[in-house]
Amino acid sequence: xxxxxxxxxxxxxxxxxxxxxxxxxxxxxxxxxxxxxxxxxxxxxxxxxxxxxxxxxxxxxxxxxxxxxxxxxxxxxxxxxxxxxxxxxxxxxxxxxxxxxxxxxxxxxxxxxxxxxxxxxxxxxxxxxxxxxxxxxxxxxxxxxxxxxxxxxxxxxxxxxxxxxxxxxxxxxxxxxxxxxxxxxxxxxxxxxxxxxxxxxxxxxxxxxxxxxxxxxxxxxxxxxxxxxxxxxxxxxxxxxxxxxxxxxxxxxxxxxxxxxxxxxxxxxxxxxxxxxxxxxxxxxxxxxxxxxxxxxxxxxxxxxxxxxxxxxxxxxxxxxxxxxxxxxxxxxxxxxxxxxxxxxxxxxxxxxxxxxxxxxxxxxxxxxxxxxxxxxxxxxxxxxxxxxxxxxxxxxxxxxxxxxxxxxxxxxxxxxxxx
Amino acid sequence: xxxxxxxxxxxxxxxxxxxxxxxxxxxxxxxxxxxxxxxxxxxxxxxxxxxxxxxxxxxxxxxxxxxxxxxxxxxxxxxxxxxxxxxxxxxxxxxxxxxxxxxxxxxxxxxxxxxxxxxxxxxxxxxxxxxxxxxxxxxxxxxxxxxxxxxxxxxxxxxxxxxxxxxxxxxxxxxxxxxxxxxxxxxxxxxxxxxxxxxxxxxxxxxxxxxxxxxxxxxxxxxxxxxxxxxxxxxxxxxxxxxxxxxxxxxxxxxxxxxxxxxxxxxxxxxxxxxxxxxxxxx
Amino acid sequence: xxxxxxxxxxxxxxxxxxxxxxxxxxxxxxxxxxxxxxxxxxxxxxxxxxxxxxxxxxxxxxxxxxxxxxxxxxxxxxxxxxxxxxxxxxxxxxxxxxxxxxxxxxxxxxxxxxxxxxxxxxxxxxxxxxxxxxxxxxxxxxxxxxxxxxxxxxxxxxxxxxxxxxxxxxxxxxxxxxxxxxxxxxxxxxxxxxxxxxxxxxxxxxxxxxxxxxxxxxxxxxxxxxxxxxxxxxxxxxxxxxxxxxxxxxxxxxxxxxxxxxxxxxxxxxxx
Numbered sequence: 025x026x027x028x029x030x031x032x033x034x035x036x037x038x039x040x041x042x043x044x045x046x047x048x049x050x051x052x053x054x055x056x057x058x059x060x061x062x063x064x065x066x067x068x069x070x071x072x073x074x075x076x077x078x079x080x081x082x083x084x085x086x087x088x089x090x091x092x093x094x095x096x097x098x099x100x101x102x103x104x105x106x107x108x109x110x111x112x113x114x115x116x117x118x119x120x121x122x123x124x125x126x127x128x129x130x131x132x133x134x135x136x137x138x139x140x141x142x143x144x145x146x147x148x149x150x151x152x153x154x155x156x157x158x159x160x161x162x163x164x165x166x167x168x169x170x171x172x173x174x175x176x177x178x179x180x181x182x183x184x185x186x187x188x189x190x191x192x193x194x195x196x197x198x199x200x201x202x203x204x205x206x207x208x209x210x211x212x213x214x215x216x217x218x219x220x221x222x223x224x225x226x227x228x229x230x231x232x233x234x235x236x237x238x239x240x241x242x243x244x245x246x247x248x249x250x251x252x253x254x255x256x257x258x259x260x261x262x263x264x265x266x267x268x269x270x271x272x273x274x275x276x277x278x279x280x281x282x283x284x285x286x287x288x289x290x291x292x293x294x295x296x297x298x299x300x301x302x303x304x305x306x307x308x309x310x311x312x313x314x315x316x317x318x319x320x321x322x323x324x325x326x327x328x329x330x331x332x333x334x335x336x337x338x339x340x341x342x343x344x345x346x347x348x349x350x351x352x353x354x355x356x357x358x359x360x361x362x363x364x365x366x367x368x369x370x371x372x373x374x375x376x377x378x379x380x381x382x383x384x385x386x387x388x389x390x391x392x393x394x395x396x397x398x399x400x401x402x403x404x405x406x407x408x409x410x411x412x413x414x415x416x417x418x419x420x421x422x423x424x425x426x427x428x429x430x431x432x433x434x435x436x437x438x439x440x441x442x443x444x
Numbered sequence: 445x446x447x448x449x450x451x452x453x454x455x456x457x458x459x460x461x462x463x464x465x466x467x468x469x470x471x472x473x474x475x476x477x478x479x480x481x482x483x484x485x486x487x488x489x490x491x492x493x494x495x496x497x498x499x500x501x502x503x504x505x506x507x508x509x510x511x512x513x514x515x516x517x518x519x520x521x522x523x524x525x526x527x528x529x530x531x532x533x534x535x536x537x538x539x540x541x542x543x544x545x546x547x548x549x550x551x552x553x554x555x556x557x558x559x560x561x562x563x564x565x566x567x568x569x570x571x572x573x574x575x576x577x578x579x580x581x582x583x584x585x586x587x588x589x590x591x592x593x594x595x596x597x598x599x600x601x602x603x604x605x606x607x608x609x610x611x612x613x614x615x616x617x618x619x620x621x622x623x624x625x626x627x628x629x630x631x632x633x634x635x636x637x638x639x640x641x642x643x644x645x646x647x648x649x650x651x652x653x654x655x656x657x658x659x660x661x662x663x664x665x666x667x668x669x670x671x672x673x674x675x676x677x678x679x680x681x682x683x684x685x686x687x688x689x690x691x692x693x694x695x696x697x698x699x700x701x702x703x704x705x706x707x708x709x710x711x712x713x714x715x716x717x718x719x720x721x722x723x724x725x726x727x
Numbered sequence: 728x729x730x731x732x733x734x735x736x737x738x739x740x741x742x743x744x745x746x747x748x749x750x751x752x753x754x755x756x757x758x759x760x761x762x763x764x765x766x767x768x769x770x771x772x773x774x775x776x777x778x779x780x781x782x783x784x785x786x787x788x789x790x791x792x793x794x795x796x797x798x799x800x801x802x803x804x805x806x807x808x809x810x811x812x813x814x815x816x817x818x819x820x821x822x823x824x825x826x827x828x829x830x831x832x833x834x835x836x837x838x839x840x841x842x843x844x845x846x847x848x849x850x851x852x853x854x855x856x857x858x859x860x861x862x863x864x865x866x867x868x869x870x871x872x873x874x875x876x877x878x879x880x881x882x883x884x885x886x887x888x889x890x891x892x893x894x895x896x897x898x899x900x901x902x903x904x905x906x907x908x909x910x911x912x913x914x915x916x917x918x919x920x921x922x923x924x925x926x927x928x929x930x931x932x933x934x935x936x937x938x939x940x941x942x943x944x945x946x947x948x949x950x951x952x953x954x955x956x957x958x959x960x961x962x963x964x965x966x967x968x969x970x971x972x973x974x975x976x977x978x979x980x981x982x983x984x985x986x987x988x989x990x991x992x993x994x995x996x997x998x999x
Contacts, residue, residue: 048946057791057966064792082946085956087689091854091943099858103946116692202580211674211686256586257564259676266964270565270769395691403498406675410587421498451907455822456834458815459882466875467841470852474844525746533739541982542747545754547928548978550936550952556971557757563964567756570773581771603753608929612884615922619891649887656839657880664845667938684845701845712839 046078047326050092051108053159053313055083058285059347066346071333077326086113093120093318102320106327111146111312114154116392122317123152127328131156137337137353143312149388155314156331159340159349162310163217164375165297166264166283166368171274174199182374184300186226186246189275193253196274203255206273209406210262214279216398217309219405221384222277222299223247225307230441231384232430236423243302244408244415251409268294279311280368284348291364296371298378305382308375312352344369382440389435400426478698490695494703503678507707509594510669510679511662514601518658519651521602522609527639530617540614547607554604555671559585562596562672585672593673600668605661609654616650617643652719659715660708680704754975760965761785761972768965788969797954798977800866801935804950807870808934809927812881815874817923820885821911825894835886842879849875850940857944864946872944873934880933881926888922889915931981951977 054063060083068079082104084092089109096102097120107121114121128144131137143157167181174195175181179188193205209215220231227243228234255273263282267273269289276283277299287294299308315334317327333339340356343349348365350372351357360369375381390397404422407413436442481487494500525543529536546554561567564581572578584592620643628638644651666682675682680700688697760768763777765784788794819838823831853872854863862868892915900910935952942953955970 050946061791080947085689085942087692088942090692092946095854095858095863095943098855099863101858103864209674211670212690256583256588259587259674260559260563260585262674270771270964272564392692396693399686399691407498418498425496448907449828452822452826452828452831455818459819459838459878460834462815462878463838463841463875466853466871467844467849470849470856471841471844473852474849528739528742528746531739533736533743535743539743539747542750544928545750545979545982547932548935548975548981550938550974550978552936552938552952552956553971553974553978556967557753557975560757560760560968560971561753565769565771565773567759567773570771573772574774603749608932611925611928612887615888615925616891618921619888621893649890653883653887656883660839660842681845705840705844709840712836716835 045076045323045326046080047105047323047330048080048082048103049106049108049327049330050082050084050089050104052084052086052089052110052113053108053349054081054347055085056285062346067339067342070339070342071330074333075326075329077329079330086110089113090117093117096120096318096320100320102318102322104318105321105323106330107316107318108158108313109155109316110386111155111314111388112386112394114314114316115149115388115390115394118149118152118154118391120318120320121152121154122319122321122324123154124156124317124331125153127317127331128153128156130328131332131335134332137335137355139335139353143352146312146385146388147314155316156335157352158313158315158334159343160310160312160352161280161350162308162372162375163214163222163277163279164283164299164308164371165275165277166268166286166294166371167276167297168204168268168271168274169293169295171196171204181295181297183378184297186250186300186302189300190246190250190253193250193275197253203253204272204274205250205254206261206264206267206276206278207254207258208261208264208276208278208282209258210260212262214282215405216401217279217386218277219401220397221309221386222307223302224401225382225384225440226300226302226304229304229382230437231387232426232437233441235426236419239303240419241415244419247405248409248412280348280350280372284365284368287367288364291367294367296368296374298371298375301378301380305380306375306378307382307384309384309386311386313349385439387435387438390429390433391435393429393433396429397426400429474698475702477695478702481695490693490699494696494699497683499678499683503680503683506594506677507663507680510597510601510665511659513598514605514662515655515658517598517602518606518609519655521606522613522654525606525610526613526617527643529614543610544607546604547611549604551604551665551667552671554600555668558596558600558603558668559671562592585676587676590676593676596672597669597677600672601662601665604668605658609658612650612654612657613647616647619650620646648719652715655719656712656715659711663704663708663711680707754979757968757972757975760968763965765965768968784965784969785973788966788973793949793954794951794973797949797951800948801951802977803866804869804873804941805931805934807866808873808877809930811870811874812877812930813923813927816878816881817885817926819882821889821915823882823886824889824892835883838879838882842876846876846937846939850943853940854943863944864948866948868944869941869948869950870934872940873937876937876940877930877933881930884926884929885919885923888919888926891922892918935978935981 054060060081063081068081072078089107090113092104093107094117096104139157143160147153147155147157171192172181174192176188176191176195179192189205193203196202196204207215207218223243224231224234224240227246228237228239234240255267257267257272261267264273264276264278265283265285268276268283268286283296287296299306315331317324321327335353337351337353337355340351340353341359344351344356344359345361345365348361348368360366387394387397400422404418407418408415430437478490479486479488529540559566562584564583568584569578569581572582583589584596586593624642624646625638628642633641664681666679666685669677669679669682681704684697684700684704687693687700759777761784762780762782764779764781767773767777822828823835850872857863857868862871896918897910897914900914901907905913938952938956941950942956945953952974955974
């Protein structure tokens with residue numbers, strides 16, 4: 025029994041010991057092992073050296089993140105000093121977060137960083153500054169160079185359309201007998217983002233308004249056609265880096281962070297290109313990650329200092345070069361990383377500078393029900409494309425759920441819908 | 445005499461207190477989730493949303509299909525292995541040890557192990573290739589082959605969780621008095637008669653325990669399903685998990701959980717009713 | 728007669744061999760995957776035996792943050808759970824098996840009922856309770872909820888075991904002058920011990936496998952499965968296999984130690 029106590033004490037010591045001040049930083053970002061290692065060994069030691077504050081970085085899944093913030097909020101005391109998460113992670117959790125309006129004003133007063141105003145605005149939830157922008161990301165395509173041999177003639181790879189994509193994937197299939205197109209469809213994949221932020225705006229011009237419309241029906245007929253050339257194993261992939269590396273997929277759509285590993289391991293084999301355009305334009309999503317201080321934070325002062333450090337232009341550039349997460353302060357934008365991540369950055373830049381862009385945002389204001397929004401688009405995809413149920417029937421049923429969701433929550437339609 | 449009447453209550457008291465604190469208290473909070481809105485109004489809306497969900501019927505179907513496929517399969521396998529061990533061949537101790545190995549293996553790990561076999565560049569495809577059956581990897585785990593996905597889940601669960609049934613049955617088998625079996629031999633009973641008329645009836649308490657445990661676990665199964673099939677094959681527990689963990693609606697998640705609970709209670713009731721043990725009959 | 732006997736023997740061994748292979752081959756395969764060089768995972772066609780063994784994946788896995796402490800955490804949590812469960816649950820199992828008391832059936836049903844609710848819905852309300860009690864992020868807190876999960880089954884299995892121990896033996900011991908406790912300790916307990924070992928194993932496994940509650944009730948003191956689940960999420964395939972294999976090793980070690988109990992179970996019958 026004594027030995028056990030000693031071991032428990034030792035375990036506790038390894039966590040608590042060393043350094044006078046210690047805070048916990050929990051994040052849904054930078055969770056994969058390689059990235060988390062980088063944060064612990066490269067990024068945070070700089071902060072510790074400067075301030076003497078030790079930071080314990082804890083990676084968490086989205087559900088775990090939310091559970092813990094809610095639990096600590098309800099209990100009134102917590103362990104998490106600072107939280108790092110996506111815009112969508114925070115929308116159901118606003119009541120657990122401190123208003124950072126004052127802290128944000130202080131940061132601006134420093135004069136060395138200019139946050140992109142649209143991002144700051146997104147961080148204002150329920151009339152408080154729920155989070156301060158941290159990094160941005162997007163979804164795009166990564167292509168194995170072997171696929172370029174089958175590119176239909178006259179197609180500009182930097183201005184691809186969905187029809188080009190179909191023809192391309194078809195070419196590859198006819199030449200090799202393999203379905204080399206990849207859209208992630210595993211349980212933790214971001215398939216729904218492809219549907220509501222890429223397909224819908226590109227084909228109908230809107231995310232929500234034209235959910236059940238003649239344009240949408242046409243779109244789904246197209247997706248069913250495209251699906252013939254999608255690798256049958258997509259349901260097992262949450263991220264497309266794995267099949268890109270194994271060669272099972274040559275053309276993949278996914279979040280930049282989920283494509284990155286392929287490029288890092290074999291930078292000479294892949295290129296990154298903008299997502300395709302549809303009849304209405306090139307629908308893309310910009311995702312925003314932010315930093316928030318929970319109301320139950322045991323050390324808001326130290327957390328504020330960490331926010332200052334993480335949003336500093338120099339740090340933003342370090343993060344870009346280290347893990348390929350893009351800056352949110354203007355002073356850091358434009359710096360291109362070197363080495364393998366340059367491939368990814370080039371693709372992101374090319375996409376961002378496309379002329380026919382329709383930028384979609386993940387809806388805010390749905391609160392605890394924002395997950396249902398994703399579910400509706402996912403289920404629609406699976407029911408129409410995979411289970412081959414009648415398009416009209418599925419669209420009208422899921423459309424009713426979607427309508428009800430926005431009615432019941434009173435949430436505004438997400439851009440581009442509201443800027444009609 | 446008085447202490448004897450109170451004794452059983454003293455013995456079960458710690459269990460009752462413990463479960464009241466750690467299960468029933470949080471549970472009652474959770475039950476409220478399924479029927480009450482955040483404002484505290486009574487509603488059936490969460491159940492309505494659950495029933496109208498596009499995946500609900502499929503999840504219900506697959507939960508039942510998986511359970512009625514896996515549980516009997518495990519019971520039969522475990523019984524056969526237990527009888528094999530009971531022949532007390534040389535090395536049966538080592539054999540029992542080997543068979544009990546999966547007992548310590550987490551369902552997450554079992555899912556990953558079976559994934560390494562069934563994935564398109566996995567061992568099974570490689571073996572089929574080397575044997576000359578296929579040229580290109582066969583996609584066992586994909587939307588096109590729901591049957592294979594179902595089969596791989598059954599195989600994974602069968603592989604992982606048969607050990608617990610086995611251990612319960614071996615423990616039960618060794619409780620059976622040898623005299624009874626010898627008596628059966630003396631009376632000239634054939635092996636299958638011995639099995640049917642002596643061993644199985646005496647094994648009933650163990651069989652009942654094993655059956656109830658495995659059924660309840662099979663109904664709640666989702667980690668293996670998730671690791672192998674992702675969302676291809678929906679199950680009720682998986683839907684509860686998704687609604688809770690990904691779609692962030694613990695009300696609907698609670699509704700799924702309640703449904704699972706009702707099904708589990710029904711199944712248990714059926715087992716207890718139709719597989720009564722002797723001392724219960726007397727009572 | 729001899730002919731028939733040896734044929735029967737051969738059949739038994741053949742059956743045993745096939746069952747053993749069925750159990751062992753998957754473990755062997757994940758081991759091969761974990762000790763192959765990283766890029767072997769993506770190779771097609773894969774050779775049955777990897778071209779050469781490599782420790783790079785396993786080494787990286789073991790050296791990455793938090794793996795070793797979480798392993799120790801898992802072991803302590805599982806042992807705490809095991810002890811708590813046996814102390815609380817075995818007497819209840821004995822009571823249900825031996826005594827006809829009012830409310831026995833309700834008790835049994837109540838017990839079963841507790842395990843039919845998915846863990847998620849117990850764990851969430853418990854997080855707030857645990858923070859208030861200072862149990863949040865402690866190994867004891869995790870062990871407490873694991874005990875709550877394992878207890879119902881421990882009671883059920885223990886009941887089955889004590890029913891199997893003939894009541895008459897205990898009564899005989901009492902007639903011969905043993906106290907109730909004495910009769911239990913000297914007669915019932917030794918006979919039930921192998922079965923209780925099964926309860927212990929089962930409890931250990933429940934705790935060892937549990938991810939959900941362990942994941943949300945801790946921040947730093949994660950158990951191994953919770954740690955692996957959160958870090959594996961978006962990790963490459965070879966990494967997942969290494970993690971899968973690593974989760975199996977402690978299971979093998981644990982089973983090796985409990986092996987003597989399995990032998991014990993066997994010995995008890997052989998002597999009778």
